[in-house]
Every structure is written in structure tokens, then in C-alpha cells.
Amino acid sequence: MRDGAFVKKIWLSSPTMHGEEQKWVDEAIRTNWVSTVGENINEVERLVSEKVGRKYAVALSSGTSALHLAIKLAGERLYGQPKVGHGTLEGKRVFCSDVTFDATVNPVAYEGGEAVYIDTEYETWNMDPVALERAFDLYPEVRLIVVAHLYGTPGKIDELRAIARAHHALIVEDAAESFGASYKGIQTGCFGDYGVLSFNGNKIITGSSGGILLCDEQEDANKARKWSTQSREDAAWYQHEELGYNYRMSNIIAGVVRGQMPYLEEHIAQKRAIYKRYQEGFRDLPVTMNPYEYENAEPNFWLSCMLIHPDAMCRQVRGEQKAIYISEAGKSCPTEILEKLADYNAEGRPIWKPMHMQPIYRVNAFITRSGNGRARSNAYIRETGFCDIGADIFARGLCLPSDNKMTEEEQDRIIRLICECFE
Numbered sequence: 001m002r003d004g005a006f007v008k009k010i011w012l013s014s015p016t017m018h019g020e021e022q023k024w025v026d027e028a029i030r031t032n033w034v035s036t037v038g039e040n041i042n043e044v045e046r047l048v049s050e051k052v053g054r055k056y057a058v059a060l061s062s063g064t065s066a067l068h069l070a071i072k073l074a075g076e077r078l079y080g081q082p083k084v085g086h087g088t089l090e091g092k093r094v095f096c097s098d099v100t101f102d103a104t105v106n107p108v109a110y111e112g113g114e115a116v117y118i119d120t121e122y123e124t125w126n127m128d129p130v131a132l133e134r135a136f137d138l139y140p141e142v143r144l145i146v147v148a149h150l151y152g153t154p155g156k157i158d159e160l161r162a163i164a165r166a167h168h169a170l171i172v173e174d175a176a177e178s179f180g181a182s183y184k185g186i187q188t189g190c191f192g193d194y195g196v197l198s199f200n201g202n203k204i205i206t207g208s209s210g211g212i213l214l215c216d217e218q219e220d221a222n223k224a225r226k227w228s229t230q231s232r233e234d235a236a237w238y239q240h241e242e243l244g245y246n247y248r249m250s251n252i253i254a255g256v257v258r259g260q261m262p263y264l265e266e267h268i269a270q271k272r273a274i275y276k277r278y279q280e281g282f283r284d285l286p287v288t289m290n291p292y293e294y295e296n297a298e299p300n301f302w303l304s305c306m307l308i309h310p311d312a313m314c315r316q317v318r319g320e321q322k323a324i325y326i327s328e329a330g331k332s333c334p335t336e337i338l339e340k341l342a343d344y345n346a347e348g349r350p351i352w353k354p355m356h357m358q359p360i361y362r363v364n365a366f367i368t369r370s371g372n373g374r375a376r377s378n379a380y381i382r383e384t385g386f387c388d389i390g391a392d393i394f395a396r397g398l399c400l401p402s403d404n405k406m407t408e409e410e411q412d413r414i415i416r417l418i419c420e421c422f423e
């Protein structure tokens with residue numbers, strides 16, 4: 001660690017506890033509801049359903065398990081119940097967000113489906129409706145779309161929903177990063193046929209882990225509850241008619257979430273202030289921030305990110321594990337900035353690497369505005385420096401330290417460090 005480094009590490013986004021969490025955890029232990037049933041779970045489901053404005057909220061062990069059950073519910077509704085040992089999406093293509101955390105899309109593979117990645121747009125950094133429409137030209141049989149709201153900024157919801165409706169497709173909405181964000185006054189998590197939230201340790205509020213499945217049909221909520229508790233039938237003994245999972249939220253974890261719920265809006269206000277200070281601090285730099293001013297979207301500002309102007313990028317090359325760059329006066333790149341932040345004990349992160357660039361998904365189709373994103377000519381790539389919008393944002397962007405316990409002085413120093421990278 002270098003001289004002048006932050007004594008206390010500045011995190012990207014770490015848990016912020018308030019005290020009430022302890023009360024509900026203690027209450028669970030005192031009353032011996034140390035299990036996957038109990039009052040904290042019931043309260044979390046009630047509070048979340050009320051906050052989001054959705055009829056049913058099912059508390060699960062993680063956002064990933066909630067996504068799995070959401071995608072399985074959609075798969076069953078579309079294609080019927082598969083034989084045991086087979087997924088609901090076997091042999092089916094599913095349109096998926098490309099720039100997202102892999103938890104959004106892995107459950108498509110759990111269910112035997114094949115993700116087709118849809119390129120990103122610059123206005124919200126989410127799924128591009130133009131590319132989605134093109135994907136339906138190429139694969140008109142597709143009936144399921146899995147879409148995420150990156151870094152807490154709602155995507156182009158009206159456009160995406162209109163396309164889904166026109167093609168009779170269902171939407172699974174991954175609002176893991178956008179809890180509390182809204183679009184035209186309605187909370188994210190309400191726009192998909194199924195919605196998902198996460199209480200992972202780095203999210204806007206946390207339970208250490210945990211997730212929520214949101215839906216409007218009692219039958220779906222009941223099914224998810226049953227699947228999540230090993231698909232036990234209503235019998236005196238363990239009776240099973242279908243495949244089950246151990247996905248229910250723990251009542252201890254639910255105690256933490258319950259204690260965090262009253263602080264969601266406070267966290268959003270703190271994250272908004274952090275975003276605005278970065279925006280102001282970078283006003284003389286050749287950079288922009290992650291976008292949010294699309295229509296009447298109110299993001300939750302979970303992570304502040306920056307995007308370097310193409311002319312201000314020094315040379316940077318990324319392999320599968322490592323990155324190198326060549327320092328240049330007046331220019332910088334995400335690798336240089338991230339190294340500098342790490343030197344000073346502050347945590348930034350590259351933009352989530354697009355799914356179509358991940359080795360695990362290298363054979364999956366990838367659709368851009370102009371067609372098949374994998375069929376770009378080398379000349380095009382040489383000329384533009386990138387082959388698609390997701391790859392471009394990944395190359396030029398980075399996530400900034402966005403912890404709500406960061407002081408203004410600490411943030412000012414981070415801003416100064418970044419400004420120095422462009423000197």
C-alpha cells in the first residue's frame with residue numbers, strides 16, 4: 001500500500017447495518033424460530049410486496065435461486081412440465097441481457113435452455129429494444145426474455161414490453177441491482193411476468209444473502225414455495241410428485257433483511273449523493289457517468305460508473321485473465337484507474353464483462369442492432385475498435401467505489417486520484 005493510501009479500505013459497495021437487524025435476529029433465536037419458517041420471513045414477504053406493489057413476494061435463499069424458479073415457472077407455463085431429469089427449456093432459445101452478472105442467465109442453462117444474447121444500448125446500458133426486435137426476426141419461435149436493470153438504472157421498459165407482447169413472449173425481470181428504482185412511478189420488479197430481487201451482501205440493502213421472487217398469481221407463488229421446500233406434498237410422510245429444491249430463505253437471514261427494509265430509501269439517497277458528487281467532480285474530464293435520465297426513470301444509483309471518451313482512452317489490452325495498458329499524457333483507461341484506486345486501498349471494478357464474451361457462452365448467438373454480432377468483419381472491428389456496444393462499454397467503463405459509508409473527504413480524494421490519471 002502506498003503513502004497516503006486510505007487507512008480504512010473504501011469498498012465498492014459493502015453492507016451498512018443500522019442495529020434493527022440484530023433485534024430481529026435475536027428475536028428469531030430467542031423464540032427458537034431458527035429455521036426456514038418464522039415471523040421474519042413472513043414480514044419480509046409482506047414488506048417487500050408492499051414496497052414493490054406486487055401481489056406475491058416469495059422469500060428465497062438467493063437472487064440466483066429466485067431467478068431459477070422464475071425461469072422454471074416461465075418454462076413450465078410456456079412448454080409444460082418436463083420429465084424428471086429434464087429442464088423446462090430443453091431445446092429452446094431464450095433472449096437474455098448481455099451486459100449483466102452471470103446469475104441473470106445461468107438459470108436458463110440450469111433448465112436446459114440456450115441463451116441468445118441481445119446487445120446493449122447507450123441510453124440506459126440495458127437490453128437494446130432494436131436488437132431485440134431483430135432477434136425476433138431471426139428466431140421468431142422464442143417465447144421468453146430475461147432482462148436485467150444494470151447498476152440500478154431501469155432499462156427501456158415500455159419498448160421491451162411492447163416487443164414481448166407483440167411476440168407473445170414472457171419476461172423474467174432481474175431487478176437484483178435495482179431494488180427501489182422505478183420507471184414512470186412504478187417499481188422495478190413489477191414489469192416482468194416474474195420479477196427477482198437480491199439481498200446479497202453488496203446490494204442496496206442486504207440480508208448477507210437472500211432473494212425474492214415476485215409474481216401476481218397465487219398459483220405461481222404456491223408453486224415456487226413448494227419447489228423451494230423440496231416439493232413436499234401435503235402428506236404425513238415425505239411425499240414427492242415433482243422435483244424439489246432447498247431454496248427457502250432462513251428466518252435468521254430474514255431478520256437481517258427485515259431490519260434493513262426501513263433504510264432502503266436512506267441508502268438510495270446516499271447513493272444518489274455519491275453519484276452526483278462524482279458527476280460534479282468529473283465535469284472537466286473526458287468522461288461521462290452511467291446514464292439514468294431516460295424517460296421518467298428513477299434509478300437507485302446502486303453503483304456509480306464512468307465511461308471514458310474514446311479519444312481519451314490510452315491503449316489497453318485485455319486477455320482472459322490479465323490486462324495491460326500504455327500510459328499516455330492526457331489519457332487513461334479503466335485498467336490504469338483501477339490499479340491506481342487499488343494502490344490507494346479503494347475498490348473499483350471493471351464493468352460486468354458481457355456474456356457473449358465469456359468463454360462459457362462463446363458458442364451462444366449474440367444479436368446486435370445490425371444483425372449477428374458474431375459475424376463482424378475484422379475490418380469493422382479494426383476501424384471502430386470494438387465489435388458491439390456491450391464490448392465498448394466494457395472496454396471504456398468502470399464501476400467506482402460507491403459505498404454509502406464513504407465520507408465526502410474520502411470521495412474527494414478518489415476524484416482527485418482519477419483526475420490525476422488524465423494528467
Ligand SMILES: *Cc1c(COP(=O)(O)O)cnc(C)c1O
Nearest residue numbers: 062063064101103104176198200
Ligand atoms: C447479484 C445479482 C444476482 C444474483 O443475486 P444473488 O443473491 O447473489 O444470488 C442476479 N442478477 C444480478 C444482475 C445481480 O447483480
